[in-house]
Amino acid sequence: MYPYPMPAHHRDAAPAPRIPSTPPVPPTNAGWVVAAVIFFWPVAFAAANHSSRVFSLWSTGDYVAAQHASERAKALGKIALVVWAVLLVVMVVFYGAAIAMAISASSHTG
Known part of the structure; x- marks a missing residue:
């Protein structure tokens, strides 16, 4: 490895x-922030705020806060996705009930 023998004080040193x-x-x-923007934008503001703070907190040495901001941005993105899914199910049930009532009303009158 070395072209010359290593001195003894380097070999024996602790x-x-x-x-x-x-x-x-x-x-x-950031992907979860984009999901929050697409699926339920009111949550996106908080998610973007937490996401943008990750690097600045980490670079100042506040590693715990940086990890928390990262996890919070991810959690808010997931919350936005769940809220969207719940609203979609409610909308499908509402439209299904409205269509069923319209069909039922038209069959009784005709």
Whole structure:
């Protein structure tokens, strides 16, 4: 490995102390923010706010807050998707009931 022998003081020296490494940057979950915009936009504002704060919190050393902001953006995106799904089911049930009532009313009059 070395073109010359390593000095004895380097071979016998104790290993250097390990410097604690910083955790990786949490994901911004921008995809969940987009889902919030598409499916239930009122939640998207909060999701975008949390998503945009992830890197700035991480770069200042507040790793716990950065992870929390990442998780919160993801949770808000999922909440938007669930709200959309519930509203879609309610709408389908409402239209189904309205169509059933219209068919029932037309069969009684004719």
